[in-house]
Structure formats: C-alpha cells, structure tokens
Amino acid sequence: MSRAYGGPRRQRVSPLTPASQIEANDIPGGRVYAVRAIERVCAVLNLLQESIDGVTLKEVADAAELPKSSAFRYLWTLEKHRYVERDVDSGLFRIGLGFLGMQSRHLEVLRERVRPSLESLRDELDETTNLGVLDGHHVIYVEIIESRRSVRLAASRGGHDALHSTALGKAIAAHLPEARVRELLNQAGMLARTAETITDIDDYLAELAKVRRLGYAVDNRENEPDGRCVAVPILGTRLPAALSVSAPEARFSMRDVEKAAKTLMKVAELITLSPDPTQEPART
Secondary structure (H helix, E strand, O other), X not given: OOOOOOOOOOOOOOOOOOHXXXXXXXOHHHOOOOOHHHHXXXXXXXXXXXXXXXXXXXXXXXXXXXXXXXXXXXXXXXXXXXXXXXXXXXXXXXEOHHHHHHHHHHHHHHHHHHHHXXXXXXXXXXXXXXXXXXXXXXXXXXEEEOOXXXXXXXXXXXXXXXXXXXXXXXXXXXXXXXXXXXHHHHHHOOOOOOOOOOOOHHHHHHHHXXXXXXXXXXXXXXXXXXXXXXXXXXOOOOOOEEEEXXXXXXXXXXXXXXXXXXXXXXXXXXXXXXOOOOOOOOOO
C-alpha cells in the first residue's frame, strides 16, 4: 500500500524556468527571491544567445520590458564587462567574449599576438583576414581586419558561423577527434548554405582528411555563393583556433587561394613558435 504524505507538491524547476513562474512553495521557506533587474539581464542575455546575426536595441527593450533608454544603459554596462559586443556598422548587439569563461584570458592574449599578423596579411593580400575559435558548435570571429576595398567579404567581430561550411571551421575541425566532430555536427546540423555546401558527415570527414594532408582548408562558395576563403589552424595553443583570408570569388581564384594558404601557414607557424605570455617560464 502506498502512503500519502501531506504538504504541498513541489514543482519541478528547470534552470531555464523564469523566476516569475516559480511559486513560493518551490523555494525553501516559501519565499520568492527574484530580483527584477537580474531577471531583465537574463532576458537580454537569453535573447542575445539565441541570435546569430545580432539584435536591435528595440528587440532588447521589448524582451526586457524596458524603455529603450534604460535598455541601452543595461547593454552599455554589459558591454563594459565584455558580456555584450556592439557592431559599429550595423548597430546590432551580440553576445560578447566574456562568456568564454576561463579561456577568456588566453583568448585575449591570442588576439593580441595574432592581430599584427592579420594586419600585415591584409596589407599584403589586400583582402579581409580573420581569427576564429571554436565556441560551442560554431566558429566565433574573434578578430577581423577588413580589406580596404569597397567590395569585400567580411563577417562581424563576435559573430558566429557554421563549422561545416567555413574554411575556419574545417581548419579547426580537422584537428579535433572524429567523435567530437560528429557530436558537434549532430548538434548544429549541416544546413546547405549554398549549392556547394557539404551536408553529409562522411563527406565532411573526407574533406577534413584532405585538410590535414594539405595543411589548409578551403571554403569554395560553400558559405556564401559569391565568396571564397582559405584557413589554416593555429596549433600548439590553448584554444582550437584558425586564421583565414576571405574575398569575393571573382577576384580570389584557386591559384590565389593556394598562394594565400602558403603565406597563412608561415604566419601560423610563427605564432605557434612565439612565446606565450600566459605560460609560466621554465624553472631552472
């Protein structure tokens, strides 16, 4: 015989359950500790996390149920602490690099080490250069040095792109265990961005074998129908990262891609061999 116990039934509370939906009897002591300002911050961050392209100030204000002036002050404070980034050109807000946790210091150091090389590459090739790292099952653009040409191929700093359709993604994935690559692709899916996108896992794994053999990865109109990109991994660092050059395919031939790849590999090797200021010096 089952025995009935008195007292109120507890609600199963998920970490994603809004504080406003949690009843008082679900918290020890029957109290509700929700702080409205924190709830609003969580609403803003949840909105940003769900967006790849970024969100407008009005969308943030609506999500947080705030006037636009107050929403801007929230965003300004989050941006100050690197939890939010604002695209200067579009005005859109995105999740910032502060959420990369314990890796954030290494990420900042890597960015500082790589930026001069990206600038030199941009000046030499006259095309956009990028630094990307693996963030969840996407690639995040940590640094972008845009081409000075009026027509150029460029993502947004702090923006995300797919692992399977980008040269950066391929360069990084080529040096991950196969089981992890399969897991990441299963999580993200393999959406056909263009008619050239690889959408089969086995075909993608074969492409990664080619990347390891050549030492560089190519996005040949796979992420954008009119774009090409070449990337090389940065090995020997604490982060799964890669460098790339991207340009409109009309002026970036496959011969140009091969030349850029050789230059990128030399730069990546120099970065790998340069001292990492986050590492403790060897004791004598």
